[in-house]
Amino acid sequence: MSAESLRSPWFWLTLLALALLGLFVLYPLINILTASVTGEGQNGWSRLIATPHYLEAIRNTLILATAVTLIATAIGVPLAYVTARYSFAGKGLIALLPLITLVIPEVIAAQTWLMMLGNNGLITRFLRDFGIRLPSFYGWFGLITSMSFIYYTYVYIGVVAAIGKFDVQLEEAAQSLGTAPGRSRLHVMLPVILPAILASALLVFTMTVGNFAISMILSHRLPLLSVVTYQAAVAEGARDITMQSTLASVSVLIVMLVLFLNRRIVARGKYEIVQGRGARPVPLRGLSGLAVALPAGLVVLVSLLPLISIMLGAFTASRGPVMQWGTWTLDNLARVFITAPQPLINSLTYSGIATVISTAFTALVSYLVVKKPNLLTPFVDYISAIPLALSGTVLGVGLLATFHGGWLPLSGTASIIVLAYVIRRMPFGMRNGQATLHNIPNSLEEASISLGVPPVKTFFKVVLPVMLPAVASAAILTWTTTVAELSASILVYSGGRETLPIQVFRLIDSGLMAYASAYGLVLVAVILIPIIVASKVFRIDVFSSK
Incomplete structure (x- = not known):
């Protein structure tokens, strides 16, 4: 130097x-x-392998992250596509409102989902009056539902940007050679936007693995990695950090492995987002517009339930845990x-x-x-x-x-x-x-x-x-x-x-x-x-x- x-x-x-x-x-x-590996007592990894509770937590976390990633992608990609490619009544709100979910803290999201669909929730009680009994919102049902309707927004944002940058002339060229419109999108546009989809899915997966607030509130007796890590830290404090460090290391290794796999998958393709003339949104009217607007609007409405319910709950009187709606x-x-x-x-x-x-x-x-x-x-x-x-x-x-x-x-x-x-x-x-x-x-x-x-x-x-x-x-x-x-x-x-x-x-x-x-x-x-x-x-x- x-x-x-x-x-x-x-x-x-x-x-x-x-x-x-x-x-x-x-x-x-x-x-x-x-x-x-160097803490007091038995090696942390040996204790991890010998403890079924910890192994179950890791397995459950991987299952949960996979399920939430698949569902969030299944929601976010179609919503991004119809928002980018079609014009219909209410499109402005449907395109904008999902962004609000980004600023709603997850602890509030978990709380308000319980207020709506918990054992004594507003919607649960309403449907119960008509003889309809929903499954308990604690455990798998609540975790997958709440996280999917929070994290789909990240997929939506990433994919709608990729579709907006995609040059529609590539699709038109494929269709001019006799390829059907649906097939041209599948074989021309999808490979190009696939890196954006995978990157968004990776983000959802890692956020689910590391999620604490929703996991802690809704998991109930279902062991999850973030929950058992917190419990180990609270139980052991700073006296014995071996187990909490081991569990934290597992979380880091999972994220690193998923990142490595994601890069390998993306590296196999040589596709790039070709920026050019974007597709002009196709106006939809009548039944076709309604068929697109209703499902998209329903997804957005469900994802905004936390914001609606927290506003109601803040001004609702209560006696202890009993809400007087x-x-x-x-x-x-x-x-x-x-x-x-x-x-x-x-x-x-x-x-x-x-x-x-x-x-x-x-x-x-x-x-x-x-x-x-x-x-x-x-x-x-x-x-x-x-x-x-x-x-x-x-x-x-x-x-x-x-x-x-x-x-x-x-x-x-x-x-x-x-x-x-x-x-x-x-x-x-x-x-x-x-x-x-x-x-x-x-x-x-x-x-x-x-x-x-x-x-x-x-x-x-x-x-x-x-x-x-x-x-x-x-x-x-x-x-x-x-x-x-x-x-x-x-x-x-x-x-x-x-x-x-x-x-x-x-x-x-x-x-x-x-x-x-x-x-x-x-x-x-x-x-x-x-x-x-x-x-x-x-x-x-x-x-x-x-």
Whole structure:
């Protein structure tokens, strides 16, 4: 390495970023992997193989993830196709409303599904009056149903973009050679959009494997990997991390294996999305339009049940766990803002601090990776992407095991919650920052430096203002996702530091659905208000990475 590189402030900033990532991302992950074989007592993998309960949890998780992935794909792909290729009554709402499910925290989704279809749910009781008895929503039925109607949105978003970029002239060429329209779509369009479908399916699979909130609330007596990992962490604390680390390692290995298989499958094809003239949506009227609009509308309506039911539940009176439907009250919301406001205060404080730290760190690191590459920046880039492969439960176990004691005892403080937030959502900022920086010509920076402005000052005066829309978008996404975070924070929080998702989870566990709905409604408002203000007032495209 040249002496000039060593004198550069960018090299030392890169080294500092690498040290921080190594300490707070790589070190906890290494702790998890090594503790499974080097902990006290019997080897964790031996205990895993010898315990039928753990093996059953792994098997059930794989079955659940496969089922949810298949069903979510079966819902998301057709919905994406009809939205991209047809025009019908209500299409605007049907295309837009699924995005709302992205900002509904999963703990609220699980709670409100129970309020609708649980043993004493509103729909369950209504159908029971007519002699129709639904199966219990706990276990397989509830898990598969709720997760499928949440995660299909990720398939829908990925596939509708791929279909929109597909050049319809390829289909037309196939049809001009005598191929039937349906066959041309199957043999021409499907192979081209297949990578997008597989990438979306991979995301659904990994999210299902790492899902904590819905799994914990709806699994009942059905063992699942995220649930038994949490139970091992709660039961053993930081005294014996062998078993919790082993279970967390299994989760990481499953995600890595699925990612490897996905890449192998995609690599076998040589297809690319050909951007050209997209297909003009075909207008549908009468029965044909109704035949498309009704199923699509029903899917969207079902996926929005959580939002509808939480609004009703927040204003419904209750006596303990018994909801008095049709009796309205403001007492539930008074509890959130007056009687017990600490979870709200904690969420706003912790998420605000995490958003500031994450936004500043990812903007700087993105700049180093894209504009100031050196021998260290590839390592910074790779390590910063690791949280994408970690579930919240795995991250929580790693942080708890690493910072429970020793020279940096963060356990039991608010700092470890903020740290979990920053690490978990760091890739959002990295994606937005790097995508924007690739589009900023180097000549802007070079011109500023040639006029005598120092490099660091040039970054703040020239580059950062151009990055500002992407930075703001990343900040809002970080805010909305950290406010809703549960799976990592529930492992590392301590008494008096409950956040809104943790409070909702605890109230659901106690059967107090009305109070849980009030906290949940406030949580949804805290998530939605910044998105609405950013998009409507400041014209920021929150969900864009460009």
